[in-house]
Amino acid sequence: MTMKIPSFDSISPTAKYLLLNKALTTIPFAKEAAGIIFGENSIKYVQERLTSLGSILRILHFEMRYRSVDNALSNIDIKNILEFSSGFSFRGLDICKDPGVCYIDTDLPQIIEKKNIIIQELSKRFCNYPIDNLFMRALNILDDNAFTKLISLFPAGPIAIVNEGFLMYLDEGQKQKICKIIYNLLSIRGGYWITADIYRKKNKEDPIIEDFFDDHGKQFLKEHRVDENRFESFEAWEAFFKNCGFEIYKKIETSSSQISSIKFLAKVPRDKLEEIKRRKRIRETWILKIND
């Protein structure tokens, strides 16, 4: 009897939610894709609801996370890239304009099927380059056989495995399982794992971000134990990865000049901005390599 590999399909709707947030930024194809999926008015609707500091910081947070992965990729000159749990994020469509890149874009089957249609539409309307080096494939990240098969599609050379917005849904055992799969693949192929999901636990309630998420969002995060799934500190994350055979190759910095949504802070009073600057970082993006 084969054991059923768990998936976390209840998380999938968040992919659309993230796209709507990113539609207010200059992240490649976010606005265009949101227009196709939700209609042009939806973007106006989200913008009209950017009335609180928390909601503005939410957009900044997600844009910063996205840009940090691009920055990480530019730190390692690797052309074979696999993104897992990519949702409605179109980094692959952007990066594949470099013909030397082979990009495998993956998520659960129900997402990747829909995304494939959108990718074709975006490519037809907005890309003046071929996208035959972009492969859309279904992948449940806990399925190591499927993962290994996909990696074998890459031409020779090291690989970069990339993800954002997924590890916070997994408990420690599930995170260990993913580490084991990625460790095995990197030990065969060489390369790096870029993850933007290094979230530490919040120290206390933070009034600035109280309305970062609406009630529905807060309930979703609670049900998915997102806060419990974080480690206490960045040091605890480092120790966790060390136990799984990884070390930090590089921590990635992202400059505010890269963040288009910073413009939404223009009307925020100076003292509030100072308060925001003083807040301790809650998330980091790391490039990991396996221990030699």
Ligand SMILES: C[S@@+](CC[C@H](N)C(=O)[O-])C[C@H]1O[C@@H](n2cnc3c(N)ncnc32)[C@H](O)[C@@H]1O
């Ligand atoms: C919060 S979204 C993040 C999407 C995208 N990375 C982003 O930042 O916009 C989480 C994604 O994980 C995907 N997912 C859930 N369970 C998964 C699994 N077992 N394997 C791979 N992806 C999964 C969901 O379908 C969803 O697209």
